[in-house]
Amino acid sequence: xxxxxxxxxxxxxxxxxxxxxxxxxxxxxxxxxxxxxxxxxxxxxxxxxxxxxxxxxxxxxxxxxxxxxxxxxxxxxxxxxxxxxxxxxxxxxxxxxxxxxxxxxxxxxxxxxxxxxxxxxxxxxxxxxxxxxxxxxxxxxxxxxxxxxxxxxxxxxxxxxxxxxxxxxxxxxxxxxxxxxxxxxxxxxxxxxxxxxxxxxxxxxxxxxxxxxxxxxxxxxxxxxxxxxxxxxxxxxxxxxxxxxxxxxxxxxxxxxxxxxxxxxxxxxxxxxxxxxxxxxxxxxxxxxxxxxxxxx
Numbered sequence: 615x616x617x618x619x620x621x622x623x624x625x626x627x628x629x630x631x632x633x634x635x636x637x638x639x640x641x642x643x644x645x646x647x648x649x650x651x652x653x654x655x656x657x658x659x660x661x662x663x664x665x666x667x668x669x670x671x672x673x674x675x676x677x678x679x680x681x682x683x684x685x686x687x688x689x690x691x692x693x694x695x696x697x698x699x700x701x702x703x704x705x706x707x708x709x710x711x712x713x714x715x716x717x718x719x720x721x722x723x724x725x726x727x728x729x730x731x732x733x734x735x736x737x738x739x740x741x742x743x744x745x746x747x748x749x750x751x752x753x754x755x756x757x758x759x760x761x762x763x764x765x766x767x768x769x770x771x772x773x774x775x776x777x778x779x780x781x782x783x784x785x786x787x788x789x790x791x792x793x794x795x796x797x798x799x800x801x802x803x804x805x806x807x808x809x810x811x812x813x814x815x816x817x818x819x820x821x822x823x824x825x826x827x828x829x830x831x832x833x834x835x836x837x838x839x840x841x842x843x844x845x846x847x848x849x850x851x852x853x854x855x856x857x858x859x860x861x862x863x864x865x866x867x868x869x870x871x872x873x874x875x876x877x878x879x880x881x882x883x884x885x886x887x888x889x890x891x892x893x894x895x896x897x898x899x900x901x902x903x904x905x906x907x908x909x910x911x
Contacts, residue, residue, distance in 0.1 A: 647777065647815070650823045651723040653678070654716070658824055661712050672703045675715070681722055685710075688718050691749075714762045720823050721745070721769040728776050737775060740868075740875060743909065745769040747864040750908035751901070757856055757891050764860045767832050770825065771861055774816030774833075782808060793877045800837045800879065813837055828854045836861065837879070842886040859887035863898070867905045 656674050660666050676682045682703050689706035690699060700706050707715055728734050745768030752764035778785050785808070792803040804811035817834035831850055835841040836858045841850050850858075866880045888898070 717766045774812030832857045859890035862887045
């Protein structure tokens with residue numbers, strides 16, 4: 615008996631999947647993905663030129679005093695510094711490069727979008743800490759993950775949480791249930807109770823804000839064990855899986871060091887992440903002993 619489905623059935627199934635994805639995207643739009651800040655569009659337009667005008671880019675960033683100060687602070691971090699203090703935006707641009715400047719501005723702009731949501735203050739503190747420790751860890755492990763990529767993912771990985779807080783007043787309770795769930799994937803709890811999850815919303819925002827595809831995909835799949843292991847139907851690139859793993863290990867190091875914001879994510883994802891990075895339990899213990907300065911900031 616021929617069990618191969620006819621071409622029409624395959625086409626119909628494929629069309630149905632596309633319709634579902636289209637409806638999902640419409641729902642996400644209805645929630646209200648924050649539009650890309652104008653400053654990102656200006657920087658992107660200048661970067662796409664054959665010969666970008668660095669002075670114009672410095673003027674764009676320097677027009678926002680808080681943004682300029684933050685870019686200089688990032689340039690003086692141990693991940694990028696060249697042994698001397700950066701004192702201006704043009705110097706910061708030389709140290710960081712245009713791609714990192716773009717991501718730095720994106721991260722700072724993201725935090726500015728939700729200034730009137732008191733419940734998110736600790737969330738942003740946590741995101742900044744995760745970004746910092748992720749960058750430190752990528753530098754420490756020499757796993758092929760660029761520290762700037764790990765930092766960016768750490769900052770944006772859970773940005774969908776901030777987006778969903780505003781239209782859904784019940785979302786904090788859903789987050790608590792997801793954090794306390796010992797077996798099901800975090801996003802599966804969100805899907806069951808809200809019909810959408812922060813990973814999908816966050817990846818859509820990251821794509822709209824022109825972040826690199828490997829970071830967008832990492833945001834989308836950072837709670838997906840099968841994707842991290844590479845056993846999913848559509849495997850992620852190795853670099854993306856390692857990127858997810860670095861940030862997950864960073865989160866575990868933070869939780870085990872501070873004993874704050876405890877979740878069950880390490881029990882679900884830890885083995886897959888350790889395999890991706892070729893780490894042992896002894897390696898994790900050594901990292902715990904060394905990460906305190908990075909955790910404290």
